[in-house]
Amino acid sequence: MKYYLSLVLTIVSINTALAQIDYDVAKIPENLKKDAVVVIRNEESFFDVKGLGEAKMDYKVAITILNKAGEEYGEMAEVYDKFSSIYNIRATLYDAAGKKVKDYKSSDIKDQSLISDFSIFEDNRLKLLKFVSITYPYTIEYSYSQDYKGLLSFPSWHDIKGFGVSVEKSAHTIQKAKNYKMRYITSSNLQTDSVINGEKVQYKWKSANVAAVAEEPLSTGIDNISAWVKASPNQFEYDGSTGNFDNWKNFGSWLFTLNQGGNKLPEATKLMVQNLIKDAKTPKEKIRILYNHLQQNTRYVSVQLGIGGFRPILAEKVAQVNYGDCKALSNYMKALLNEAGIASNLIVIGNDMPSLNPNYSSMGQANHMILCVPLAKDTTFLECTSQYKPMGFIGYSNSDRNVLMVTEDGGKIVHTPAYNAKENYQIRRTKITLAEDGTASSEIKSTYGNAQFEENFSMTLMEPVDLRKKIIEDSPIPVAELISYKYAQPDKTLPVLTEEINFKTNPLLTKGGDKLFLVVNQVNRRESVPLKVEGRKTYFAVPFSYNDDDEINYILPKGYNVEFIPKDIVINSEFGSYTAKFSIKDNMIVYSRIQTMNNKKYPPEKYGEYVDFYKKIYQADKQKAVLAKTL
Template sequence: MRLSIFLFPFLISCTIITNAQEVYDVANIPADLMQKSTVVVRNEEQNLVIKSQNSAIMSYKTAITILSKNGEGNAVMSEYYDKFSSVYNLKAVMYDAKGIKIRTYKTSDFKDESITSDGTMYDDNRIKKLEFLNATYPYTIEYSYEKSYNGYISFPSWTPIGSYDCALEKSVYTLQIPKTITFKYLKSQDLKTDSAVINDKVTYKWSCQHIKSFEYEPMSTGLKAVTPWVMVSPNDFEYDNSKGNVENWKNLGSWIYQLSNTVQPLPETTKANVQRLIASTRTDREKIAVLYQYLQSNTRYVSVQLGVGGFRPITADKVAAVNYGDCKALSNYMKALLSEAGIQSNLVILGSGIPSLNTKYASFGQANHMILCVPAAKDTTWLECTSQYTPMGYIGNDNSERTVLLVTEAGGKLVNTPVYKPEDNYQNRITTVVLAPDRSADVHIKTSYSNSQYEDQLGMMLMEPTEQRKRIMKSLGIPNMEISSASFMQPDKSIPKIEEDIVLKSSQMVNQGGDKLFVTLNLLNRRESVPAKVENRKTSFSVPYGFKDTDVITYTLPQGYKVEFIPQDISVESEFGRYTAQVTLKDNTIVYTRNQTMNSKKYAPEKYKDLVDFYKKVYMADKQKAVLAKIN
């Protein structure tokens, strides 16, 4: 009898331990979720309770098994907050491969840090953070926290699959909201929405389970089209003593307009400068040009994120006094300069480097940037006010071809930014190569880059000469080369175009076999690889931007040699683009001309094989050689 009493609590203890082990034992993960995965989300619970128009509480809990070192990026807990929110009740535990607890973290283990980055002057955003460290794989981390909101402009979204190579066992997002508060949501295709009404509250629930990981796919436009997600937004909000409605884009634009439509006085000295600068101009476009150059020469970009200050620009007089501001402040300042010159303009909200605004779903979180638009009947001008180098009217590849929000007195208006066609994003290169009998060569390269390709080369123009030469040596790939001179310049500050001029010598330009020399005709702009094949591709794909490259290379034959063989002309054409390569003989030279045009649009996954085939043909064509033989 006494033995039985002694064993009873021991058996209970064993049962508890066994149950704990069963929960996070890696052996219990379904085999198909382990395949090609670096992490597995065992469980995720995100619950949001809306208390009132300006109050909400979110509770979050997750458990993630880290399978290998490649999954270490997921071994971290982080949650942002500001003066209108707080993160508390943080808990975290680590388990070994068997699901046995090996560490419980204390409150003091969590770091509380500012997230002010370089280029940010004012920022009230902070982060609660915990990095899990363990040298033995696999292991499981479990953490949870609560977050309260004292005012909000949007609700947390739900993205249970956040990266490639991540599998998921189970995730659920629950939203509880009073019936008196209206909201809207946008979700992934085929995701089921469950809802229930209990007294004066409505509960919405989205969930998913057993999702295998997705391997990284080259040129992918992202996982959003193939994974579950939900975006949620209130129609009415209160935030930082400001009320607004985002039921549609017109209303959201009205709120932004009210924030920025305060009196924007300019100092008298700045007004005088404006009048002096435009005194000799004859057209509005000339006025815009000189004032934009004035902005670039006298201000610099600094980020400001303080409550509504994340949406309300610093006033123009303050920017004039300190000569810096964030994208909102500088755009607003440029607006004030133009107004002094009698030119009307509008602030523009957009997502720089992210997809266009969803025309049917108005919400914060879809935009991260502000520029300026000067409307005109025939020639609207767009101004990127944070750059000290880009020309007037060029807003960059990340801002082009997007649906954006024009902020007007009548509210927000959806419009589209300019589209840069392949022929706008050109690279034109003329190269001369003088070959010598000892296989050395003198090379002169002159290249023009425009628009998006100008943007790619802008960093080269701004580098110190020593660093420039290092980059040139690495990028050109010409064997045994020595640079004699190199320059990068923008001849006309009003045009997005860079001129590159490089003179170099190679001590071993061509390969030799017996009495023959083998010349790889495409010296500088070769496709060096083909995108990897992907069986049963899941995601759509695209090229970063459409472009047109033209290369003309003239080879002067070395003394004592003649042309024995030149390849035939090649033409490759598909929906992705067009490629041609031609070789002609002229006097004592070989002239190689290569043209490649690529289209930029979103392609369905099943077309990827055709793209690989297209690039394979280009790859092979770029390896063509001419054969030179000694003259007897």
């Protein structure tokens, strides 16, 4: 009787506790409202590993959306596939006072396919519920359970979900059998509480009263300020495949096994390869011929179907249909090279993601595949999804990072090439012929290399009408009439783009009495300074290192000479360097400017120095020359 009475009292106390949850926005501490667009009132995730390929997640969250800027958080959007199911969904909307407005029904929740814009084969689905409130603030609460049949990875946890998000309470728990092997890494100073309960072990992480951080310029992310956990199984089972993720070598072995027998080619394709390379003199020439063939005859599509999200489509199939995802096209290129007698290795890489952690192997650190061709004297990396990138150029979002090379002996961490500032160049030569009324004729010739080639290459693919519009809108010099323009890639084997633009300008000169004033830098001028951020929290970096080399020759208006030109300027810092030179030659102003920037990752306390560096460049770019009438 005592047992049953105790059980009843326990149930009553639990129900009472649930009923007492108060989502009154007025009760949110003021420190959590500062800089916040949403507040995580309470979040609980419990991930129970039931076996090698089986797990269950119970998740519950309550989020207060303070204003329209936080509207993106006003929805439930949970992904599942044929190896998982989401059920037992409950959702409620509350007003600012914490009063219940609506309980949502199953019929309110959309269940839809999650086919990406770039994907034609994908079995991911989405449970979607958009909460609707006509006033702010409001609170949403939802919960669900998710069963997994196949475990390649565990859900990760971040207490802070993004800029402008504060946290009242958030907790994450992983439960497993004592003999089940797994690994995890956490943010620094995050405490891990572990409890043994019979044959089970629970690991728990929690966070509370975390203030929001306003979005910060050039931020490299919030990992250095948020609490986070990433966990991974050692042995796993997924879609009929088993493997071990306890280190990168074993990870690579699993990927190599998945692909065994997948790079056979049809006889017709083999004959084609031999015909293509019959006159090639070197391995490099063979690679170039076959890479060009790949670019001209295949196209990229995404495939995310079970183990097919990790196993490449057979090379034989790609040869027939002429399309594939990054894995399929990389594997097909590998098969073509193999037929040519050239060995190569698949590379697993995080495109636009951090380097792979060499000490922690797991799924989720990579999202892309390329190909590596190690030759006797050098190594060539191939981006097989692009129809335009020259051989060996993999783009700055793939460069300078740890990646996994898949070999028959397992996985091996290698590093992709880094493109330095001098390689990511812009060289621009401009001739501006000034008229006395301040207008001018401008001729601009630019050359872009590597990362700057990549940034500007889309100009070559635009329709003429759209291209003209973009040139006029983006021109640093006000365009009165666009006369001609041309974009070209002179050598298809190099990541180099040329640009030629001729136009007439609106007035560039301002009058003061009988003198004319000219801002000497008209082409590559800094128009603003990065916003200063007091007490910055996050690390920062420019997207890539670069070197801009500009020269402008000004032909003076008839009847004028140069009365004054600024002195040369040199600015140096750990972030980069800047030089500006001013001279007069044959009654012509010659202005040259070189700015070099480093893309190192800098700690938040350096940001003030970075802003000061840009202030100096901003002032240097505003220097004026004075023209006077000749007697």
